[in-house]
Amino acid sequence: MRRLGGIDAAFLGMETHEVHAHVVAVSIYDPSTSPHDFDEDHAKRLLLSKLDKIPAFHRRLVNVPGSFTLPYWIDDPDFDIDAHVFSRQIEAPGGRMELTAALTDISERGLDRNRPQWELHVLTGLEGGRVAHALKMHHAAVDGATGVAITQTLNSLDPDDVEIGPPAIWPPDSVPSAWEMLRRGIGDTVGTARTLISVERDILGLLPRVVKAFIGSGPAPVRTVPRLSFNQAISPNRSLAYTHLDFAAVRGVSKATGTTINDVVLAICAIALRDWLTQRDELPDKSVIAGVPVSTRAATESTDSNQVTAVLAALPVHLDDPLEVLRLVAADMERQKKAIGEAPADLTEKIASLLPPIAVGIGAALVGLTRMNNFVPMPFNLGISNVPGSREPLYCTGALLVGQFGFGFFPHGAGLNITLDSHVDTFDISLMTCPDLVDNLWDLADALPAALTTLMEAVETLPAPQKAVPAKAVRAVEAPVSDKSGDAEVIVDAVSRPRKKQPVQTR
Known part of the structure; x- marks a missing residue:
């Protein structure tokens, strides 16, 4: 047990x-x-x-x-x-x-x-x-x-x-x-009392360090969450879509601008969301806020349980300069990573362990029953996850893995999720929403490769020593997005080698 x-x-x-x-x-x-x-x-x-x-x-x-x-x-x-x-x-x-x-x-x-x-x-x-x-x-x-x-x-x-x-x-x-x-x-209740004392000590010791980390990164922006059409109570229904990006192109933008791959991914999402929200006639005049999970697991730790926290990333969809979008995203993430680094890795887990499951269940039921997220906002508009995968080809009993998508989930009030899975030379991107709130999810999926192209074109305007986007990657990203009724193939099979089928050996 x-x-x-x-x-x-x-x-x-x-x-x-x-x-x-x-x-x-x-x-x-x-x-x-x-x-x-x-x-x-x-x-x-x-x-x-x-x-x-x-x-x-x-x-x-x-x-x-x-x-x-x-x-x-x-x-x-x-x-x-x-x-x-x-x-x-x-x-x-x-x-x-x-x-x-x-x-x-x-x-x-x-x-x-x-x-x-x-x-x-x-x-x-x-x-x-x-x-x-x-x-x-x-x-x-x-x-x-x-x-x-x-x-x-x-x-x-x-x-x-x-x-x-x-x-x-x-x-x-x-x-x-x-x-x-x-x-x-x-017996566990006795342990919970000890955890409460530990959490109180952690928080009291943490506050001065977090404030110092934020102040040291410059003045923190005042952050409010805009109300969008998918920030309402949801139904049980789901709508899914997916697309992909060229990993070399994303990495090239990262190297050219001195930002992380995660910064580039978030900037791509911001640029795509800007175009999509404009199309939907609901572009806000402030940043959209994304809840971004961050692993707190050490490399040597067991994978038996969830070990995550989250940051609230500001996506400046109201700006039309893609390089400025990337700069602001990178600065915001750097500030938040410094603050997270000051906190004990297990603080989120300790706080969550104090909540009786029956209380969490009753609270969740009341949120759904009252539809309170139709008038009480969540602290974020959508969720975005970036899951690093294998950089080498993988095979399942000889069959090449050619695509990998992870469809996440979302709570009431934040009815949109984007998950990116890196795999060999590709970012496979999955999107999920509630169709009662959003009826054009594929348009957002198609906007993501276009957003990467926009960002790469902006990088081309930088001084020559700063540019590092491979020409091959540019060509890959500029390829047209497949038709919605097209092939389910998600990457070009350039790494497989044809082999004849062999009879299955029995023991």
């Missing part, structure tokens, strides 16, 4: 009929180089062989009676792979509209709290014979680092690593009685 972290439990508590607190990671494969049939049976055999390496796949929840303290994970004694892996054929012609229609249906359905918090959907029928694995996991069981670790476990750097091992053996737990969980809950 293992107790959930405070952030993990908060993700469980905030989930309601309208707010789905799971994420969907989509991996698109070219199975032509694999000796296996990429079907549901293949996925089940692969996952069973890896279960001992992915604890989240065989853990389920056990609550403390009354939910007055954090729940626990146990290794499920009744684990059944058939309850977690499914398959479906998407509609013809298998382009990006048909793929996102299937993913939307998957995203709108919750997970069974009585089982481990994940599902894998094998989606066939994509153009070019490609197959997508849509892994849906509750955010209580996964964060960005955990997702990267799972991707590394299910894939290999070796294209010839095609064998699937026997089912893994892992020791299941017995289901604890209500009395045992009550006893644990009472």
Whole structure:
């Protein structure tokens, strides 16, 4: 048994009929180089062989009676792979509209709290014979680092690593009685009192350092959040879209301007949002605020629980100079990183662990029931996540991973999420919104590559020693965006090498 972290439990508590607190990671494969049939049976055999390496796949929840303290994970004694892996054929012609229609249906359905918090959907029928694995996991069981670790476990750097091992053996737990969980809950309450004292000490010691960090970076801007059409109470419905950027182009802008890749990504989002909001006739006269998750996990720490905090990034959509947008984004992020660096890495986790799950659940239900975000604003307009992936090609039993998208989630009042996954030489970008609030999400998806082109053209005006955007990257970004009904292929397969299918070897 293992107790959930405070952030993990908060993700469980905030989930309601309208707010789905799971994420969907989509991996698109070219199975032509694999000796296996990429079907549901293949996925089940692969996952069973890896279960001992992915604890989240065989853990389920056990609550403390009354939910007055954090729940626990146990290794499920009744684990059944058939309850977690499914398959479906998407509609013809298998382009990006048909793929996102299937993913939307998957995203709108919750997970069974009585089982481990994940599902894998094998989606066939994509153009070019490609197959997508849509892994849906509750955010209580996964964060960005955990997702990267799972991707590394299910894939290999070796294209010839095609064998699937026997089912893994892992020791299941017995289901604890209500009395045992009550006893644990009472004991945990004593620990919560100690945490409260620790949090108070951390905050009192932190305030002077944070103020000093902000003052040392210049005067802090007065920040208010504009009200936009997607900053309202949401429904259970979802709308998805995706696109991609050339990683070399993003890196070239970063080098040319002395900014980070994350700064460039946020500036691209700001430029695209400006064009999109102008099209929607709701461009504000101030910055749009993005909630940006930041990992607090040390490189040597376990990936068993969420270890994140967040910053509120100002995206100056009201400015039309792309280089000024990038400069302001970079300055704002530098200021906030200094402030975060002053805080204990586990402060957010400590604060979250003080919240009784029942209180979080009641609060989330009241927010949805009263629709209060129709008149009470959130501290941010949208969420933007940047998840670093492998810079080397990955293969799943010989099949090349050609695209990877992570569809996040959003709460009431902030009904738009953009997630960027870097993969080899590509940024794969996924977008999610509530269709009751936004009806043109694909327009925003198409605006993102155009925004990168705009930023690169601005970099070309800099003095020659500062320019470092590769010509190849410029050509890649200037390529036209595919038609909405076009190919589901997300990157050009320039790294795969054709290999004949070999018969599967049986043991």
